Amino acid sequence: xxxxxxxxxxxxxxxxxxxxxxxVNNVQSPGGSAAGSSPTFSPLYQQIKALITxxxxxxxxxxxxxxxxxxxxxxxxxxxxxxxxxxxxxxxADNLVVRRQGKGTFVATHHEERAQFRxxxxxxxxxxxxxxxxxxxxxxxLRAPAEVARLxxxxxxxxxxxxxxxxxxxxxxxxxxxxxxxxxxxxxxxxERLIEYKGPMYGLFESEFGTRMIxxxxxxxxxxxxxxxxxxxxxxxxTALLSVERVSYTYxxxxxxxxxxxxxxxxxxxxxxxx
Amino acid sequence: xxxxxxxxxxxxxxxxxxxxxxxVNNVQSPGGSAAGSSPTFSPLYQQIKALITxxxxxxxxxxxxxxxxxxxxxxxxxxxxxxxxxxxxxxxADNLVVRRQGKGTFVATHHEERAQFRxxxxxxxxxxxxxxxxxxxxxxxLRAPAEVARLxxxxxxxxxxxxxxxxxxxxxxxxxxxxxxxxxxxxxxxxERLIEYKGPMYGLFESEFGTRMIxxxxxxxxxxxxxxxxxxxxxxxxTALLSVERVSYTYxxxxxxxxxxxxxxxxxxxxxxxx
DNA sequence: AAGTGGTCTAGACCACTTT
DNA sequence: AAGTGGTCTAGACCACTTC
Numbered sequence: 001x002x003x004x005x006x007x008x009x010x011x012x013x014x015x016x017x018x019x020x021x022x023x024v025n026n027v028q029s030p031g032g033s034a035a036g037s038s039p040t041f042s043p044l045y046q047q048i049k050a051l052i053t054x055x056x057x058x059x060x061x062x063x064x065x066x067x068x069x070x071x072x073x074x075x076x077x078x079x080x081x082x083x084x085x086x087x088x089x090x091x092x093a094d095n096l097v098v099r100r101q102g103k104g105t106f107v108a109t110h111h112e113e114r115a116q117f118r119x120x121x122x123x124x125x126x127x128x129x130x131x132x133x134x135x136x137x138x139x140x141x142l143r144a145p146a147e148v149a150r151l152x153x154x155x156x157x158x159x160x161x162x163x164x165x166x167x168x169x170x171x172x173x174x175x176x177x178x179x180x181x182x183x184x185x186x187x188x189x190x191x192e193r194l195i196e197y198k199g200p201m202y203g204l205f206e207s208e209f210g211t212r213m214i215x216x217x218x219x220x221x222x223x224x225x226x227x228x229x230x231x232x233x234x235x236x237x238x239t240a241l242l243s244v245e246r247v248s249y250t251y252x253x254x255x256x257x258x259x260x261x262x263x264x265x266x267x268x269x270x271x272x273x274x275x
Numbered sequence: 276x277x278x279x280x281x282x283x284x285x286x287x288x289x290x291x292x293x294x295x296x297x298x299v300n301n302v303q304s305p306g307g308s309a310a311g312s313s314p315t316f317s318p319l320y321q322q323i324k325a326l327i328t329x330x331x332x333x334x335x336x337x338x339x340x341x342x343x344x345x346x347x348x349x350x351x352x353x354x355x356x357x358x359x360x361x362x363x364x365x366x367x368a369d370n371l372v373v374r375r376q377g378k379g380t381f382v383a384t385h386h387e388e389r390a391q392f393r394x395x396x397x398x399x400x401x402x403x404x405x406x407x408x409x410x411x412x413x414x415x416x417l418r419a420p421a422e423v424a425r426l427x428x429x430x431x432x433x434x435x436x437x438x439x440x441x442x443x444x445x446x447x448x449x450x451x452x453x454x455x456x457x458x459x460x461x462x463x464x465x466x467e468r469l470i471e472y473k474g475p476m477y478g479l480f481e482s483e484f485g486t487r488m489i490x491x492x493x494x495x496x497x498x499x500x501x502x503x504x505x506x507x508x509x510x511x512x513x514t515a516l517l518s519v520e521r522v523s524y525t526y527x528x529x530x531x532x533x534x535x536x537x538x539x540x541x542x543x544x545x546x547x548x549x550x
Numbered sequence: 551a552a553g554t555g556g557t558c559t560a561g562a563c564c565a566c567t568t569t
Numbered sequence: 570a571a572g573t574g575g576t577c578t579a580g581a582c583c584a585c586t587t588c
Binding site for chain 2: 094219273
């Protein structure tokens with residue numbers, strides 16, 4: 001059955017008992033346009049990527065930690081270093097890990113300068129971006145409103161945590177934000193924890209609650225400030241504001257945060273790069 | 276002087292006269308921490324990428340056309356196919372080319388379904404996105420205002436083309452847009468050309484004026500509709516609108532378009548993915 | 551059957567960091 | 570000196586498209 005000298009060896013290796021869950025490349029009998037070309041095919045490096053992602057999700061390697069070297073992973077998965085390399089390339093492109101030449105590959109974390117502005121796109125028109133002051137207005141638990149439950153993919157009966165906060169840039173109230181989190185994932189989250197914690201909220205979620213946000217989708221609109229909002233942000237009634245609705249996802253494309261921000265854009269703007 | 280058997284051969288090849296402009300890896304004499312580690316170093320695949328980009332920019336291969344195969348390019352540049360492959364991988368990630376398995380690699384073009392919504396991020400809240408109707412309000416030539424000249428990196432004395440248009444989604448005025456273009460690059464651009472041309476404006480720019488937009492940076496704010504704007508968009512005075520200021524760039528990070536859009540976000544939203 | 555991009559391997563050497 | 574990721578090569582085979 002040996003029809004090559006390189007590729008087939010790999011397939012046999014991948015088929016052995018060390019990693020029975022690896023799906024192997026389709027080896028179709030020649031000439032057979034056999035019925036149903038298997039739809040479950042996936043390249044080896046994608047399978048390796050999925051396995052590494054599982055280890056990230058399970059916490060085998062925690063945010064900020066060093067993961068095994070490419071050589072080690074290649075031995076572990078019984079594939080070549082090049083295949084592991086391609087898997088890690090994609091994980092790095094997805095911002096799940098960070099490569100550092102000479103040192104190794106690290107699990108990405110929200111506790112880093114470079115990660116700070118990935119989810120905070122409001123930039124001062126002039127000067128450099130600073131991290132805002134944070135004022136927690138309210139924290140409470142309640143049953144999920146229908147719309148919140150729908151977007152978080154939970155039941156309406158389930159408990160959610162609601163947070164309202166104001167962020168100040170250079171002392172000026174600039175962002176009014178309302179956040180909904182699934183209660184089951186953020187059990188010990190209280191106003192005290194939020195107030196005492198300095199640094200980005202996603203850092204807190206990652207370190208204290210084991211939930212890491214890896215991507216988000218935003219819907220942006222322009223709205224007018226009503227009386228409640230204008231009082232909280234200390235602006236005139238009917239001031240035009242950016243409304244930013246965000247759904248954040250963790251591993252497995254699972255939605256774990258719903259957020260609505262109202263941004264004052266007198267001296268700031270939302271920055272977006274189209275590539 | 277032969278201290279290896281693989282790598283050094285490549286370097287010698289790269290050093291030959293076929294491509295004198297290729298910068299070769301630093302080959303430092305062993306033991307010599309020689310003064311001034313050359314700061315102009317760049318990996319081979321980056322040099323290949325730059326060479327291919329030059330050919331794209333010069334029009335050797337035009338938008339929509341097939342570029343030479345990886346094997347051909349490898350022969351032409353006297354490097355391995357793998358190195359060409361990595362260069363093209365990055366060009367594909369930058370949306371400068373599109374790979375199609377079994378067919379080849381094509382120069383990206385704005386005349387494609389998939390490219391339509393790369394620069395148009397306003398999405399209907401419900402239903403599927405359709406391409407808007409276009410109404411040209413005004414086209415004129417004038418000397419560049421100071422701010423426009425600054426952003427387009429031209430002189431204030433230089434001529435620019437100003438376009439004002441309204442876009443209708445499902446018959447409703449939704450986007451009021453003002454566009455400034457460097458006069459020298461868009462000589463024959465008239466209201467007639469714009470009106471008769473069906474399809475995306477960037478397609479027209481690419482096909483008729485040889486200027487291809489490859490990326491853009493946007494600044495988004497919320498503003499209130501004044502009397503002029505509310506009349507043009509047929510909305511109430513002081514309606515909150517999205518203001519989207521865009522600078523678009525062509526090859527070599529050269530700014531070639533300035534655009535300001537005012538978006539009605541009653542039934543639409545600006546969609547953004549944070550990765 | 552031939553040609554294209556896509557995957558996978560194996561091995562060499564380079565650049566950078568730490569010991 | 571040893572270990573890490575980064576670059577480059579060479580060759581095999583696979584998947585897809587076209588002739």
